Amino acid sequence: MYERRSVSSRPSFFAPALLITAPAWAQLATAELNGRVTDSSGAVLPGVTVTATQTATGLVRTAVTDESGSYLISNLPTGPYRLEVALQGFRSYVQHRARPDGWRDAHDQRRPRRSARWRRRSRSKAPRRSSTSAAPASAAVIENERIVELPLQGRQVTDLLVLSGAAVQTAEATNRTSPGGVRISVAGGLPTGVGYTLDGATHNNPQENVNLPLPFPDALQEFRVATSGLTAQNGVHSAAAVNAVTKSGTNRFSGNAFEFLRHHRFNAKSPFAAIGPDGKRLDDGLKRNQFGGTLGGPIFRDKLFFFGGYQATVLRQRPASNIAYVPTAGDAGR
Numbered sequence: 001m002y003e004r005r006s007v008s009s010r011p012s013f014f015a016p017a018l019l020i021t022a023p024a025w026a027q028l029a030t031a032e033l034n035g036r037v038t039d040s041s042g043a044v045l046p047g048v049t050v051t052a053t054q055t056a057t058g059l060v061r062t063a064v065t066d067e068s069g070s071y072l073i074s075n076l077p078t079g080p081y082r083l084e085v086a087l088q089g090f091r092s093y094v095q096h097r098a099r100p101d102g103w104r105d106a107h108d109q110r111r112p113r114r115s116a117r118w119r120r121r122s123r124s125k126a127p128r129r130s131s132t133s134a135a136p137a138s139a140a141v142i143e144n145e146r147i148v149e150l151p152l153q154g155r156q157v158t159d160l161l162v163l164s165g166a167a168v169q170t171a172e173a174t175n176r177t178s179p180g181g182v183r184i185s186v187a188g189g190l191p192t193g194v195g196y197t198l199d200g201a202t203h204n205n206p207q208e209n210v211n212l213p214l215p216f217p218d219a220l221q222e223f224r225v226a227t228s229g230l231t232a233q234n235g236v237h238s239a240a241a242v243n244a245v246t247k248s249g250t251n252r253f254s255g256n257a258f259e260f261l262r263h264h265r266f267n268a269k270s271p272f273a274a275i276g277p278d279g280k281r282l283d284d285g286l287k288r289n290q291f292g293g294t295l296g297g298p299i300f301r302d303k304l305f306f307f308g309g310y311q312a313t314v315l316r317q318r319p320a321s322n323i324a325y326v327p328t329a330g331d332a333g334r
Helices: 144-149 157-164
Strands: 003-007 018-021 030-039 049-054 060-064 070-076 081-086 093-098 103-105 113-118 128-132 139-143 167-171 183-186 194-198 220-226 240-246 254-263 287-300 304-317
Touching: 030 081, 049 070, 060 070, 139 144, 139 157, 144 157, 144 220, 157 167, 157 183, 157 220
Parallel strands: 030 113, 194 240
Antiparallel strands: 003 304, 018 304, 030 070, 049 060, 049 081, 081 093, 113 128, 139 220, 167 183, 220 240, 254 287, 287 304
């Protein structure tokens, strides 16, 4: 006798292809870059053109420095950028793989600075650049590389929340919680005091105020856990803010397929398991298959992209032994 359960992909909205346009304002969870441009003497340079180009999609955003030499480029999707600063009479300054790692959404108002200090073209020395960040000290970003490569029991992304250093799982979620829900305390706060967002939208379970299921690792770009420096907009969830961003398509077709197997042949038998007709103890009969894949790419290069993902889990196992006493007709008369 076996019990079979089939669990469809936790992020079921990834089954169809998602169309994502290139403009930055189409994505809710965004970041911003700002800084100040000066020359070698420290004098500010107004009128400098600052261009940020997302290397994966070709998205281009520009800004011009004001009278104080400052610039601001907001509403940028997460990901590496090519940052170019240009002004007549100066050599262009280019930085590759600049990452706007300060997300700006309803739970976070960080503004990482990307500042450049220049010398004129007549000088042979390369321009110097400094970078500072106004990020809260107690904040951790878990990138896609760590999400995919770190071992996860059952591929639950929420297990990585404890990597922030101030988070501990206090208890198991109850049966009212959706699959994948966890009760995690961050920085000593209540588990119900953690606010979750997915692509900028609230992602808390209204039943227990814990998280709703997050996308599986291959469909998640990154997430961030902030425990201090939160704004007044976090008044509903004051303990911490967990911000997750899903992947999107790029100018290059890419994807993957995976399957993870657990089988009863690789498990030790319980010393208290029932004994079968052959005189040997029965195993748990576990057969667990977790499979799926992702695919993304361009529809119109530099303009329109798609991304889709799917994960399913099929679980078969022998039910646990239960001792039951069936009343007889004689017991009914007692």
